[in-house]
Amino acid sequence: MASISNLGYVVIGSKKLAEWEDFAVNLLGMQVGRSEPGKLLALRLDDMQQRIIIEDGEEEDLRAAGWAFKTDRDLRAFVKRLQEQGLPVQECSKDEATNRRVENLYSLADPNGFTQEFFSGAYAAPSNQPFMSQRLRGAGFKTGDLGIGHVLIRAQDYGKSLDFYQEGLGLRLSDIIRAEVRPGYVAEAAFFHTVGGRHHSLATGAVNIPKVLGHMMVELHSLDDVGLGYDRCRAAGLNFARELGHHPNDQMTSFYVETPSGFSIEYGWGGLVVDDESWTVKTYNQFSDWGHARPGQAVR
Ligand SMILES: [Fe+2]
Known part of the structure; x- marks a missing residue:
């Protein structure tokens, strides 16, 4: 049976992008992958392009959890099973998938007030841009x-x-x-x-x-x-x-x-x-x- 592989990313809605950048980079040892001031801050924990995404928003809370699948085939089989259970899972647009830096993306409202997202084909960072922390001394984050x-x-x-x-x-x-x-x-x-x-x-x-x-x-x-x-x-x-x-x-x-x-x-x-x-x-x-x-x- 096609099963979720792992938790691939989270999305936070916040008005405090600058504070988040200082906290994540200088205190926790994360790395900025992409920054659009006032709109979005994408943080790296490893050699993927983004793992924690802070989007401009009022929530100061979780907006979405992104679940990774090993293959598009596994993802599609999982989505079919959600549909068979009557769960209203939606296919996301190409632009929405690109914004999450993944190839294929679906979403489903969670009963607890955020969005569950399901994806395959996450974008790796270019190999000449390996994860570099300004703070960590060991082998980094375990992902x-x-x-x-x-x-x-x-x-x-x-x-x-x-x-x-x-x-x-x-x-x-x-x-x-x-x-x-x-x-x-x-x-x-x-x-x-x-x-x-x-x-x-x-x-x-x-x-x-x-x-x-x-x-x-x-x-x-x-x-x-x-x-x-x-x-x-x-x-x-x-x-x-x-x-x-x-x-x-x-x-x-x-x-x-x-x-x-x-x-x-x-x-x-x-x-x-x-x-x-x-x-x-x-x-x-x-x-x-x-x-x-x-x-x-x-x-x-
Ligand atoms: Fe915990």
Whole structure:
């Protein structure tokens, strides 16, 4: 069956393109791929032309998630399956596909207030323009078949969201975390992977946040780069939604820092890769097994 390969890009709507450029390039070590002042900022994390796209917009939130397919044939078979389920997937114009720097592009409204996009044939950067970070010392961001990272989405209706991501998009459940995060308040989130194997490319929970996007995660090859990024963000006086810590399910060591749009980026190292042949779905009762303290919260 034709399945999503990985999370290939995300699109953010923001009025703060200049702040995003400074944050992404100078603090996180990303690279500008394309810049149209006041309109668009396309960021590189690797040898693809664009991975995080900031478009002029009022949302300060996720606008679209772009899911990669290995071939056009896989993409078309997937779209046919969405249509057979009665999901109103649309073929995008050539101009829209070119703007995303892909050959073939389809879109579908997500029940949680953003657009799911499906593509094949992403544009690689010219080989004489390899990814160059001004900040990273290690081997850069961990992408490739794993995709760019993950997004955590606020579920407006948790049950319907699980159905849409599992039955609709065919994402595979990795595990569930159900934990009492404050006295009397139990939070639950479900974590989904693709055939690419990253422990989760999308997670969703009925979380009490004003935005669609709770956070997005990017992974580094080097733990030192996570620590150096932490120091740069701290020196710049940024707010940390979570201090350094570790998740028991995907084994990610990370911190969460506030982006210019107000949601967080999780900057991490050491994430688990799922092998579907041997994987067993588990339930955890803690979101973090050490660290990840919120602002002002005592270390556990
Ligand atoms: Fe995360």
